[in-house]
Amino acid sequence: MNTNTMQRMASALCGAAVLPSRARASALHKRTTQRLCLQTRSVLTIKKSPILATKPASYAKKPQKAAANDADASKSPQQAAERKGVRLAKRIAMSGLCSRREAEKYIESHDVSVNGRVVTDLATVVDVKNDVVIVDGRTLAATEKLKVWMANKLAGEIDTDPAGGFDPQGRPTIFDRLKVMGLTQHIMPVGRLDFNTEGLLLFTNDGDYARELEHPKNEITRVYRAQVRGNVSESKILELQRGPLVDGVKYRPIQVVVQSTDKKDSWLQVKLAEGKNREVRKALAHVRLVVKRLIRVQYGPYRLADLPNGAVLEVKPKKLDEKKKTTAKPTAALKR
Numbered sequence: 001m002n003t004n005t006m007q008r009m010a011s012a013l014c015g016a017a018v019l020p021s022r023a024r025a026s027a028l029h030k031r032t033t034q035r036l037c038l039q040t041r042s043v044l045t046i047k048k049s050p051i052l053a054t055k056p057a058s059y060a061k062k063p064q065k066a067a068a069n070d071a072d073a074s075k076s077p078q079q080a081a082e083r084k085g086v087r088l089a090k091r092i093a094m095s096g097l098c099s100r101r102e103a104e105k106y107i108e109s110h111d112v113s114v115n116g117r118v119v120t121d122l123a124t125v126v127d128v129k130n131d132v133v134i135v136d137g138r139t140l141a142a143t144e145k146l147k148v149w150m151a152n153k154l155a156g157e158i159d160t161d162p163a164g165g166f167d168p169q170g171r172p173t174i175f176d177r178l179k180v181m182g183l184t185q186h187i188m189p190v191g192r193l194d195f196n197t198e199g200l201l202l203f204t205n206d207g208d209y210a211r212e213l214e215h216p217k218n219e220i221t222r223v224y225r226a227q228v229r230g231n232v233s234e235s236k237i238l239e240l241q242r243g244p245l246v247d248g249v250k251y252r253p254i255q256v257v258v259q260s261t262d263k264k265d266s267w268l269q270v271k272l273a274e275g276k277n278r279e280v281r282k283a284l285a286h287v288r289l290v291v292k293r294l295i296r297v298q299y300g301p302y303r304l305a306d307l308p309n310g311a312v313l314e315v316k317p318k319k320l321d322e323k324k325k326t327t328a329k330p331t332a333a334l335k336r
Helices: 003-045 057-073 077-084 088-094 100-108 174-180 207-214 234-242 279-286
Strands: 085-087 112-114 125-127 133-135 148-153 188-190 198-204 222-229 255-261 265-272 291-299 312-315 330-334
Touching: 085 088, 088 100, 088 112, 088 125, 088 133, 088 207, 100 112, 100 207, 148 174, 188 207, 198 207, 222 279, 234 255, 265 279, 279 291
Parallel strands: 198 291
Antiparallel strands: 085 125, 112 133, 148 198, 148 312, 188 198, 222 265, 222 291, 255 265, 312 330
16 A cells, blocks of 8 residues: 555545544534523413523513512512501501500500401511501500600690699699690600709600610610709719619719809709619719709700790700701791
């Protein structure tokens, strides 16, 4: 066999080896392309499986939208209501009747009905606009946006609205004056003041907001002016600043600054970040100071400023994270 013949045979063998390989590659590519096309068509047409929408964005947009619509349609009535409603306890708190925690107690005590049916499940969601909610015999009014009022409480009046509209002991209540001023909607006091303490008292129509302002963990600052008998020693101030132990109850540190003093009395600025019952009076009495007059002048960002005695002022509400940063802006005043 000559050389030319051997070369032609080798070329023929190589060609035979190459051609089938190319054919197989072409066939494999064709089959793969067909499978990808089929998969792509399935993603675009199968709408009930959002998991399949993991292809490139150009393919995924339509199936994602369709899948989302089908997912919404498959939700239970409870889930659908949740998008336009709120939890029952929050709905009650939004009415200003009580805090959310107190609302939960009402629900658990079988004292709440929705559209005529008693509800005890705390997870119940209600339609704020359409569902009729009755709490302990009281039908909740339509919810309003959050509102806050500042009042300059007078000494010698209580800050609660007694059952039946009058106090059993015959004491005057600030709610009587509020009604005369035209403030008749259901509101609640924030950070109550005792009978003889005067000054800044906040009111709101939102129980949750009231709780945020009052809760010790939020450390909302309260500032008072106290008139006490005689002079105040440095040792008494230091004892209050350390956080006194009063009747077995440990108080947080209380900041005291002497603003003025004379032969008979001293005026103090008292600053604290909690609101235990009669805390300022008890703390001052603990260090043997006789309180002659006690006026709250600030609660968080809300300042009494020059609000006249007995007056009420509606102010712009502040978010919790802003309470320590800014002062409330007045929006409207009620005449005395």
